[in-house]
Amino acid sequence: MQLFNEYGRCQPQNIQSLVHAQSRRYFYCEQPDTNLDEVYNRTTQALGKCELSLDDFKKQAQELLTSLESRSELQGILGGVKVPFLIPKDENLDDVGTALEKKYLGAVEKAYQSFYPKYEFKSHFKDTLEGRVDVKEGSRHQTLLDKAKKQDVVGWYFPCLTEYSVPASLEQMQYLPEDALLAGGIDLCSVFIGNPALLMNKKGYSPLLWLSALQDKKHEDGAFHFEPYGYNLNFNHRHHYNQCAEYWWGGLTFIN
Amino acid sequence: MSNTALLESEKNLTETERKKRGDLMKRKPYVAKKLANISAMEARGQVSPIIRLEKSYLCNFQCTHCSAEYYMDRHLNKTKVTDDRTKMTLDDVRELSRQADELGLARFVITGGEPLVMRDFDEVVAAIDPDKHYIISDTNGWFLDDAKAKHLKSIGVEKIQLSLDSMIEEDHDAFRNKPGSYKRAMRALDAALNADLNIILSTVLVRGRANTKEFLDFCQFCTDKGVGLYVSYAKPTGSCTEHPEFVITKEDADILRELEKEYSVFSHMTPSYGSYKGCITVKGIITVTSTNEVTPCPYIDMSIGNLRQTPLKEILERGMRNPWLGPHRPDCLIGEDQQFIDLHTRITSQYKTLPVPWGEGFSDSNTLFDK
Numbered sequence: 082m083q084l085f086n087e088y089g090r091c092q093p094q095n096i097q098s099l100v101h102a103q104s105r106r107y108f109y110c111e112q113p114d115t116n117l118d119e120v121y122n123r124t125t126q127a128l129g130k131c132e133l134s135l136d137d138f139k140k141q142a143q144e145l146l147t148s149l150e151s152r153s154e155l156q157g158i159l160g161g162v163k164v165p166f167l168i169p170k171d172e173n174l175d176d177v178g179t180a181l182e183k184k185y186l187g188a189v190e191k192a193y194q195s196f197y198p199k200y201e202f203k204s205h206f207k208d209t210l211e212g213r214v215d216v217k218e219g220s221r222h223q224t225l226l227d228k229a230k231k232q233d234v235v236g237w238y239f240p241c242l243t244e245y246s247v248p249a250s251l252e253q254m255q256y257l258p259e260d261a262l263l264a265g266g267i268d269l270c271s272v273f274i275g276n277p278a279l280l281m282n283k284k285g286y287s288p289l290l291w292l293s294a295l296q297d298k299k300h301e302d303g304a305f306h307f308e309p310y311g312y313n314l315n316f317n318h319r320h321h322y323n324q325c326a327e328y329w330w331g332g333l334t335f336i337n
Numbered sequence: 338m339s340n341t342a343l344l345e346s347e348k349n350l351t352e353t354e355r356k357k358r359g360d361l362m363k364r365k366p367y368v369a370k371k372l373a374n375i376s377a378m379e380a381r382g383q384v385s386p387i388i389r390l391e392k393s394y395l396c397n398f399q400c401t402h403c404s405a406e407y408y409m410d411r412h413l414n415k416t417k418v419t420d421d422r423t424k425m426t427l428d429d430v431r432e433l434s435r436q437a438d439e440l441g442l443a444r445f446v447i448t449g450g451e452p453l454v455m456r457d458f459d460e461v462v463a464a465i466d467p468d469k470h471y472i473i474s475d476t477n478g479w480f481l482d483d484a485k486a487k488h489l490k491s492i493g494v495e496k497i498q499l500s501l502d503s504m505i506e507e508d509h510d511a512f513r514n515k516p517g518s519y520k521r522a523m524r525a526l527d528a529a530l531n532a533d534l535n536i537i538l539s540t541v542l543v544r545g546r547a548n549t550k551e552f553l554d555f556c557q558f559c560t561d562k563g564v565g566l567y568v569s570y571a572k573p574t575g576s577c578t579e580h581p582e583f584v585i586t587k588e589d590a591d592i593l594r595e596l597e598k599e600y601s602v603f604s605h606m607t608p609s610y611g612s613y614k615g616c617i618t619v620k621g622i623i624t625v626t627s628t629n630e631v632t633p634c635p636y637i638d639m640s641i642g643n644l645r646q647t648p649l650k651e652i653l654e655r656g657m658r659n660p661w662l663g664p665h666r667p668d669c670l671i672g673e674d675q676q677f678i679d680l681h682t683r684i685t686s687q688y689k690t691l692p693v694p695w696g697e698g699f700s701d702s703n704t705l706f707d708k
Contacts (some may be wrong), residue, residue: 322382325664
């Protein structure tokens with residue numbers, strides 16, 4: 082079986098956790114405008130300067146996409162939504178919760194507000210994230226964090242784990258190529274900073290996107306997510322109880 | 338209930354809500370504690386639906402958009418259908434109250450029909466037990482004057498949901514097919530406030546209304562009055578089956594979401610007190626019909642079980658494992674998901690009495706690909 086179908090959905094392999102075998106594609110993301118100049122500018126405005134120049138970023142993003150396109154095992158993934166992102170080098174990533182709380186969520190707010198002055202980004206999570214978040218073993222997300230501590234990271238995000246429970250996303254990783262990383266916190270924040278329109282959908286409903294690679298240390302079945310509320314974007318936490326829903330999606334990132 | 342859970346539940350309350358809870362705690366501590374426990378229950382993955390009780394469908398109105406029209410005697414008489422199903426008794430209400438309390442459920446809405454024309458309204462309130470449950474009554478306001486409002490408060494009703502379909506008197510009366518109904522609703526609003534009953538106004542959002550001056554005026558009126566405006570989307574069921582043009586678009590729902598920022602207006606999809614349930618089927622609401630059937634939402638005419646045959650706990654579990662009803666979703670299943678709307682219309686149209694029994698509409702073999 083192909084790993085990805087024509088719509089870019091990662092097809093569940095032989096996994097035990099809950100996932101929909103088929104999707105009626107009721108919830109959907111519109112492909113946002115992936116203007117790399119704008120992604121770069123928004124990111125550097127919200128997260129600060131990076132060592133990569135605009136040209137370097139564009140070149141690396143394009144090369145990465147071309148290399149993904151050429152791989153037979155990834156055939157189909159580009160049929161879905163794909164979003165470029167940039168994470169400027171950040172040495173303070175030992176505690177992801179702190180990084181999200183002190184820097185990245187605020188940057189998402191700034192970028193969203195600037196792109197949509199009439200609408201708002203809100204974090205509805207009232208507790209502190211400090212010390213609250215772990216990286217899940219098997220998610221390969223630590224690879225992204227380790228790299229981001231040393232250098233600017235260029236990547237593409239694919240919200241392709243559609244209608245997977247959070248544990249199913251993790252389980253699916255064993256069937257995916259080694260360089261496919263389960264999306265977590267700072268990558269998803271960077272995705273929204275560069276592409277604030279990702280979940281904006283005026284005709285239908287966009288999905289909720291889990292930070293599937295991150296474990297809530299306080300609640301085994303708790304996880305964090307972004308979701309739209311009308312024209313607004315929310316960050317929140319919810320208990321997922323290992324269930325799956327049409328509305329609940331995870332995603333993969335590939336980095337340079 | 339632990340102190341932590343109590344604190345968690347208080348965190349998202351407004352000052353006014355906190356005051357109301359404080360007052361309830363003095364008068365009805367058992368009910369107040371159950372209400373405060375709802376967010377902790379949800380955090381444990383338990384559901385805490387409001388129970389809408391439709392013991393009688395008698396009504397003095399004949400509204401254009403009535404979702405209960407097909408349950409009413411006048412409709413059954415018109416279509417020459419004899420309904421020989423077993424009807425709900427006060428003992429059924431007592432048993433439901435007991436089971437609900439055992440599950441930690443805390444809220445009942447007496448609805449109909451028009452509850453205030455029910456001859457046994459007071460007995461129903463007593464059977465639910467106001468010391469165990471927070472009791473709300475729907476009404477069109479026709480019979481709610483000062484004396485009636487004081488009486489309702491005295492027998493243990495805590496809150497009124499008063500329906501009003503337009504801030505324009507002629508439009509409301511026309512929609513309700515009842516001249517004078519706007520004036521009576523306004524009188525009822527003041528009567529409820531005077532009697533110290535909690536009150537929200539409820540109104541139906543039909544396509545395009547969210548963008549009108551009338552609707553903005555309505556939102557402003559409620560905000561100025563300090564009264565919440567509960568907005569129910571028009572659904573293609575009941576009398577509305579003949580008005581598909583009433584069914585809202587995503588744009589209507591999004592305009593409403595924007596208005597929530599400025600006005601005291603909300604729908605069943607609005608996050609409340611830190612709870613983000615989305616569509617509230619089973620998770621946030623159930624309806625018990627006059628034949629003891631449990632439906633997952635006031636507008637879905639397919640049963641998930643009959644309380645004479647199956648305990649409430651099991652019925653709720655059934656609902657939650659149903660792929661249409663259980664999973665979290667941000668939109669309104671019966672108001673916005675066209676595939677489900679078509680499925681519902683096709684199935685319910687084959688039945689002379691509603692709701693469609695468990696196993697014939699909803700069942701454990703449902704899939705999202707049912708057509």
